[in-house]
Amino acid sequence: MAAAGERAREVLTPQGLAAWQERDVAARPRPTLDQLRDGGRFEVKEVRVPRAGGGGEVTLVSARPAGVREALPLLYYLHGGGMVTGNAWSVLPRLLRAWALPLGLAVVSVEYRLAPRTRFPGAVEDCYAALVWAAGHAGVLGVDARRVVIGGKSAGGGLAAALALLARDRGAAAPVGQLLLSPMLDDRGDTFSSHQMAGHDTWDRTSNATAWRALLGSRYGAADVSPYAAAARATDLSRLPAAYVDVGSAETLRDEAVAYANAIWRAGGEAELHVWPGACHGFDTLAPHAVITQDAHDARTRWLRRILQR
Template sequence: MAAAVDAVDPAWREPVTPENLADRQARDAASRPRPTVEELRAGGLFAVEELRVPGPPGAADVTLVSARPAGLGGPLPLLYYMHGGAMVMGNARSVLPTVLREWALPLGLAVLSVEYRLAPGVRYPEPLEDCYAGLVWAAGHAADLGVDPGRIVIGGKSAGGGLAAALALLARDRGGPAALGQILLSPMLDDSLATFSSHQMSGIDMGDLVSHETAWQAYHGDLRHSADLPPYAAPARATDLSGLPPAYVEVGSAEMFRDEGVAYAGGIWQAGGQAELHVWSGACHHFDGLAPRAAVTQDARDARTRWLRRLLAQAGTGQETPPAEA
């Protein structure tokens, strides 16, 4: 992991500040992959289309990128996925090649990747409301999508993992679509920046306290540090974690989000819920992207897939999913 981090362009390891945020966003937009729909189809391996669905009241439509293994009939389980990027960067398409290869193909999953609006162009709750509007639409149009509304798994990595956790809380409290499970990979949950690991691991990889403060400030705006900020804005603030879908929570031992992820899994257990927690020894934030061939990356990918397979099997798939070696 250390060698992989050292190989990163030093410019990307510089702290993100309010002063350089716009420049960093522009650099990210220019350099982060954004494959075309045709590229995502991978020569016919996947059926892919971009959808525009109604957004939150008074807001613009939300873009969802829909993808599934070509030739599979329905209804398929659905992975409703939020990309990472600290709430200020990233795009819905960049994550799909990995998600499709690692989960959709071997498990027979349909995927919807959400193009939520980014901070600070919008503040909380707009990005979360984008995700919620898309989820409600997907559940209500399950037949059109060829998916099973009873087998929707929500998930994401980093900021996307935090949005997935917030979405589960919001859907529970609004009586919205019930998710079968939630997969939270290195989730961005705690805006306090007060955990031990957030200080211990600051600057170890590409994250640091300055950058995280900038990201939370961009997302929360004038609500930053407000005592009555709701848990949907930062799920670590939640005092009631009961009634949530089973969770897969993954963090690295050498990342700033380690302790908040561990605490969130513990809170779910204490509330009587189900959580599977993995703390990968020596792994930093985004370790699977930085070192895709590392042994710990392979172990992590295998564990995620096994959890999803078990979750879908327990729900009853309604059709045979492809074998693990597909």
């Protein structure tokens, strides 16, 4: 826990980005497929999906409770890591324990390309290509294509919001819900909470700006950044899947998350918003046994159950 706390207080800068990424590989080891199978409780496999235009493949890690033959609802999950770190394997143990068994659902975790090696739109296009493949190969995965929730945390939450917009606009693979946990939505970084939490939050405005600069490259700071990069840039939030948005009150990203839920409501859409009092970015990872973490988990689980049982 001490190591996690030390890392949480570290500020990400452009000069330190390469070293940050190297340390993340060591600090966040990938569990093996056998470890993810957890003694036979889960069926786990890796699937490689072609990218659009013949540009290589996207790796998916597909997991489901073992011994279940019927088609399951699917949580299509995009890992966090500020667009610059993280991997599809390390998030799965927690997701499988929290939701796969209790709710009877399958999970697909996406290994999208990271910035700055791959700039926008690489990551979101990886996520889109794999979502379309998953919907078209539901039988292979043993999932119900009519009950797909896309979700993610931090950078993954921002990607999930952008993916919902992209899927709507391209008319393909319509999910029924979007689970947006402390999502990175706005590259402009000029909300009140962004300034209020400068130097205080575990992910502050300096780290946030560094991550957005890594993703956008020369487009960082432009007036016309695509909503498929930063969902807060979208001017039309109609016809989106039901959204669950949660964020801590002591987060840099608080105000952009609240504004996004409000914009969905104003567009006539459905959103459930939770702002957890006193919580910083990544509070549930840093304090997994805290009462507020349990409350957040329970609220997310209730929403998932309602959406998937419609």
